[in-house]
Amino acid sequence: MERLCPTLMTWFLYLATGVLLGVSAAASPEKTKKALKKALNTFVNILPPLTATLLLVSISVAMLPQKVIASLIGEESGFSGRILASLIGSLTLLPGFVAFPMAKVLLEHGAGVAQMAVFISTLMMVGAATAPLEASFFGWKVTLLRNGMAYLWSFGIGYTVWLAVKIWI
Amino acid sequence: MDIKPALKKWRIAIGALVFTAVLGAAFPESGRETLKLLGENVSTILGILVPVFILLGLFDVWVPRERIAPHLGEASGIRGIVLAVLLGASSAGPLYVAFPVAEVMLRKGTSLRNVFIFLGSWSSMRLPMVLFEIQSVGPVFALSRFAASLSGILIMGVLLERFPGVEDRVAILERFAE
Numbered sequence: 001m002e003r004l005c006p007t008l009m010t011w012f013l014y015l016a017t018g019v020l021l022g023v024s025a026a027a028s029p030e031k032t033k034k035a036l037k038k039a040l041n042t043f044v045n046i047l048p049p050l051t052a053t054l055l056l057v058s059i060s061v062a063m064l065p066q067k068v069i070a071s072l073i074g075e076e077s078g079f080s081g082r083i084l085a086s087l088i089g090s091l092t093l094l095p096g097f098v099a100f101p102m103a104k105v106l107l108e109h110g111a112g113v114a115q116m117a118v119f120i121s122t123l124m125m126v127g128a129a130t131a132p133l134e135a136s137f138f139g140w141k142v143t144l145l146r147n148g149m150a151y152l153w154s155f156g157i158g159y160t161v162w163l164a165v166k167i168w169i
Numbered sequence: 170m171d172i173k174p175a176l177k178k179w180r181i182a183i184g185a186l187v188f189t190a191v192l193g194a195a196f197p198e199s200g201r202e203t204l205k206l207l208g209e210n211v212s213t214i215l216g217i218l219v220p221v222f223i224l225l226g227l228f229d230v231w232v233p234r235e236r237i238a239p240h241l242g243e244a245s246g247i248r249g250i251v252l253a254v255l256l257g258a259s260s261a262g263p264l265y266v267a268f269p270v271a272e273v274m275l276r277k278g279t280s281l282r283n284v285f286i287f288l289g290s291w292s293s294m295r296l297p298m299v300l301f302e303i304q305s306v307g308p309v310f311a312l313s314r315f316a317a318s319l320s321g322i323l324i325m326g327v328l329l330e331r332f333p334g335v336e337d338r339v340a341i342l343e344r345f346a347e
Contacts, residue, residue, distance in 0.1 A: 013300055017220035024227055031230045039226035048178050052185040059189040062202035096298045100305035101214050117314055124293040130265045137268045145332055153321040164313030
């Protein structure tokens with residue numbers, strides 16, 4: 001995957017965060033403290049699953065020949081690859097912080113763009129595991145409708161991203 | 170005493186580490202490749218996660234969800250939709266954290282359509298996350314996914330409000346009406 005000057009982006013991100021943090025601290029030290037505490041908490045919570053996923057993805061990618069990854073979820077895997085990606089995305093509960101690095105490694109090792117976009121979209125919008133919880137708030141009808149529509153639209157997103165990457169990269 | 174819950178949290182990570190180490194030792198070539206991949210990713214990820222989490226924390230503390238909710242009612246129109254998208258995009262946490270927030274918003278007068286738009290943008294368009302996504306998979310991938318998600322979320326919001334039928338809508342609203 002091509003990347004648009006990642007270091008520049010990182011610097012910009014740090015700069016923006018620093019400025020916002022400064023403004024926040026000037027406006028309300030307590031609120032800023034609360035925000036930082038929250039940030040630290042999220043960070044500590046995300047570390048174990050992030051570590052596990054990075055390890056497992058790295059060893060899998062290193063062990064599996066690129067051909068195998070490509071035949072499962074590669075560009076040529078076509079519709080069945082997208083279905084596979086969508087099922088994994090719908091059934092698992094992974095935070096984006098874990099999913100994006102994972103997608104990056106897979107993309108660099110034979111996975112298809114459309115398949116990865118479908119995976120990320122279903123991961124974020126469709127939740128089979130959280131459906132009972134969702135239904136307790138909105139009822140089953142709405143829950144099934146929302147998840148169903150999100151599932152179908154994920155394929156549209158996959159196509160859009162594939163098209164965009166094809167045109168611009 | 171503190172060590173036990175920590176151990177439980179790290180259980181899977183430790184298992185993954187052992188698994189990876191054993192496999193890496195058995196197949197040295199793959200082991201070296203694994204180390205290379207880990208080295209490439211860990212530093213970038215940790216570097217970018219720090220500002221992303223600080224941004225998420227700041228958003229969470231400063232965005233007054235409760236005060237905005239009443240402005241997202243039936244008559245809020247385009248402005249309400251834009252606000253709902255922004256509210257979702259500036260939040261933190263996985264989708265299941267959003268359901269209770271959505272309940273509070275419904276109680277405070279947000280329309281069903283805007284609640285679904287809020288849920289949609291919460292789930293897939295969070296801004297700090299998009300910055301992270303750009304870093305990981307590149308701007309074309311991230312921004313086209315963002316655009317496609319946004320259009321889908323708006324359509325789904327309108328459809329979800331219409332689909333379930335009036336009686337279901339009334340039932341949901343009544344349940345949340347206190």
